Amino acid sequence: MADTILVIDDEQNYLLVLSTLLEDQGYNVTAIPDPETALAYLEESEVDVVITDMKMPKLSGQHVLEHVRRNYPQVPVLIMTAFGSIEAAVEAMRVGAFDYISKPFSNDELLLSVAKAVQFAHARQQNRLLLESMSKQFGVGNIIGGSRPMRRVLEMIQRAGPSRSTVLVSGESGTGKELVARAIHLTSPRKDQPFVSVNCMALNPGVMESELFGHEKGSFTGAVARKRGRFELADGGTLFLDEIGELSHETQVKLLRVLQERRFERVGGVDPIEVDIRVVAATNKNLQKAVSEGIFREDLFYRLNVVHIEMPPLRERREDIPLLAMHFLHKFSRENQKIFKGFTPDALNYLQGFDWPGNVRQLENVIERSVVLADAETIGVEDLPAEIKDEEAQYKSAVDMLPTRINLPDTLEKIEAALIRRALAKSEFVQVKAAELLGVSKSLLAYKLKKYKIVVH
Ligand SMILES: Nc1ncnc2c1ncn2[C@@H]1O[C@H](COP(=O)(O)OP(=O)(O)OP(=O)(O)O)[C@@H](O)[C@H]1O
Ligand SMILES: [Mg+2]
Structure with a gap:
C-alpha cells in the first residue's frame, strides 16, 4: 500500500503544488488547509508522515508538531518555514521535527526529505511490530526476556501466579524482582485487589510493626488515631515484602506468626x-x-x-540485552519526544559485552541518558555514557589492576571480549578482517563471538 502523507498548509497554492508533486511519486496524499481539521483527521486515519506549514492562522505548525509528537510519536513531522526564519526551524527541530523545509523549496530537496521521513516511519513501525511480537512471545506484561533463564522465570510466574502460594524472589539488585512480584499479582485472581508493598529496609524496627500491623489510638506516644497497617490494606490482594532479609529478629517472629495463623492484632x-x-x-x-x-x-x-524464583543477573542472559535495550529506547524516546531507529552494531556490542553490575536498572539508566544526549537517529558508541566505555579503558592497563584483587579468568575473558569488539568495529564487522587483526582463525573467532554473545550484523 502506498504511504500516506498528510499535508497541512493554509495557502492553497502550496497545497496543490505539494499534492501534485507527491502524488506523482506514488504517495497517497491528503491535503488539508485547516490545521484543526487536520488534527481531527489524524484521529481517524493512519498517516505515515505529516508535512505542516509553520505559520498558519488559528493553529501554528509548532502546535501541530507538538500534538503529533505527543499523540502519534511514531509519525515523523516535516516543518515548512518561510525563507529566512531559521530560528523557527531550529526551534522546531529541537522539539522533535524530523526535518524542516524552507519555502520556496526545490522539488528534489523536498522529495529527499519526504523519502527519508517515510523510510524512518517504516523503521519505526517495524520496531514497534517487533517489540509487540517479542512481548507476546516472551513477555508476561512488561517483562522482557527471551533467554532461557528468563523463559524459566516467566514460566514460573505463569504457573505459580494463579495460586495462593507464597513466593520468594531473590536476585541481585536491579534484576527485576519487583517487576516479577507485580507480574505474580497480575496473573493471580487477586489482580483487581490491592498490591501493597513494604520495604523492610526503609523502615526502622520501631515503626515497622505499626506499619505492618497498624496500631490502636494511644498505643504509643504519637499514636493519635487508630491506623490500619499494610496487612489490613492488602486484604484480598497481595502483600509485597521487599528486602525481607533486613527484618529485625523481633519482626521476623511476628511475621512468622501472621503467616501461620493468617491473623494478628x-x-x-x-x-x-x-x-x-x-x-x-x-x-x-x-x-x-x-x-x-x-x-x-x-x-x-x-x-x-514455598515457591522460589531466582532472578538471573543480566550478564548471565546477554541475549536479552538487545531486546531490553530496544524496549528502553522505545520507552525513553517516547518520553523525550524523540525518534530513534535503533543502535549501531558497535553500540549494541558494547551494551552486550558490558558486565552490568547494576543489572537491568543500570541498562535502563544508560539507555535513558543516551536518548537524552544523542542527536542522531541511531545510537552509536559515542552516545553511550562513559561508565560503559571506561570498562574498556580499565582493561587497557590490566596489569595496573593488580594492586587490588582480581579474578584472573574473569578478567582475561573481559579483555578478550573487549579486544574482539574493538577488532570488529575496526574491520567494519567483516569477520575475516577482524580475525586477521586478532591473529586467530575465522572459526576460532566465530566460536568466541558465540561465547561472548557478540552480535555481527
Ligand atoms: N525483564 C525486564 N523487562 C523490562 N524491564 C525490566 C526487566 N527487568 C527489570 N526491568 C526494569 O528495571 C528496573 C529495575 O527493576 P526492579 O525494580 O524490579 O529490580 P529489583 O530487582 O527490585 O531491584 P532492587 O533489588 O534494587 O530493588 C525497573 O525499572 C524495571 O521496570
Ligand atoms: Mg526492588
Missing part, C-alpha cells in the same frame, strides 16, 4: 484481625546463608520459600 490492640493475603517476598541477600549464620529464622525462611 494491631499494636496496642487485643482483638485479632483476620486477613486474606498472598505474600510475595524479595531479597538480594542469600537468605539460606543468612539462615545458616543465624541472622534469619529458619522457620520463616521455609514459610516464605
Whole structure:
C-alpha cells in the first residue's frame, strides 16, 4: 500500500503544488488547509508522515508538531518555514521535527526529505511490530526476556501466579524482582485487589510493626488515631515484602506468626484481625546463608520459600540485552519526544559485552541518558555514557589492576571480549578482517563471538 502523507498548509497554492508533486511519486496524499481539521483527521486515519506549514492562522505548525509528537510519536513531522526564519526551524527541530523545509523549496530537496521521513516511519513501525511480537512471545506484561533463564522465570510466574502460594524472589539488585512480584499479582485472581508493598529496609524496627500491623489510638506516644497497617490494606490482594532479609529478629517472629495463623492484632490492640493475603517476598541477600549464620529464622525462611524464583543477573542472559535495550529506547524516546531507529552494531556490542553490575536498572539508566544526549537517529558508541566505555579503558592497563584483587579468568575473558569488539568495529564487522587483526582463525573467532554473545550484523 502506498504511504500516506498528510499535508497541512493554509495557502492553497502550496497545497496543490505539494499534492501534485507527491502524488506523482506514488504517495497517497491528503491535503488539508485547516490545521484543526487536520488534527481531527489524524484521529481517524493512519498517516505515515505529516508535512505542516509553520505559520498558519488559528493553529501554528509548532502546535501541530507538538500534538503529533505527543499523540502519534511514531509519525515523523516535516516543518515548512518561510525563507529566512531559521530560528523557527531550529526551534522546531529541537522539539522533535524530523526535518524542516524552507519555502520556496526545490522539488528534489523536498522529495529527499519526504523519502527519508517515510523510510524512518517504516523503521519505526517495524520496531514497534517487533517489540509487540517479542512481548507476546516472551513477555508476561512488561517483562522482557527471551533467554532461557528468563523463559524459566516467566514460566514460573505463569504457573505459580494463579495460586495462593507464597513466593520468594531473590536476585541481585536491579534484576527485576519487583517487576516479577507485580507480574505474580497480575496473573493471580487477586489482580483487581490491592498490591501493597513494604520495604523492610526503609523502615526502622520501631515503626515497622505499626506499619505492618497498624496500631490502636494511644498505643504509643504519637499514636493519635487508630491506623490500619499494610496487612489490613492488602486484604484480598497481595502483600509485597521487599528486602525481607533486613527484618529485625523481633519482626521476623511476628511475621512468622501472621503467616501461620493468617491473623494478628494491631499494636496496642487485643482483638485479632483476620486477613486474606498472598505474600510475595524479595531479597538480594542469600537468605539460606543468612539462615545458616543465624541472622534469619529458619522457620520463616521455609514459610516464605514455598515457591522460589531466582532472578538471573543480566550478564548471565546477554541475549536479552538487545531486546531490553530496544524496549528502553522505545520507552525513553517516547518520553523525550524523540525518534530513534535503533543502535549501531558497535553500540549494541558494547551494551552486550558490558558486565552490568547494576543489572537491568543500570541498562535502563544508560539507555535513558543516551536518548537524552544523542542527536542522531541511531545510537552509536559515542552516545553511550562513559561508565560503559571506561570498562574498556580499565582493561587497557590490566596489569595496573593488580594492586587490588582480581579474578584472573574473569578478567582475561573481559579483555578478550573487549579486544574482539574493538577488532570488529575496526574491520567494519567483516569477520575475516577482524580475525586477521586478532591473529586467530575465522572459526576460532566465530566460536568466541558465540561465547561472548557478540552480535555481527
Ligand atoms: N525483564 C525486564 N523487562 C523490562 N524491564 C525490566 C526487566 N527487568 C527489570 N526491568 C526494569 O528495571 C528496573 C529495575 O527493576 P526492579 O525494580 O524490579 O529490580 P529489583 O530487582 O527490585 O531491584 P532492587 O533489588 O534494587 O530493588 C525497573 O525499572 C524495571 O521496570
Ligand atoms: Mg526492588
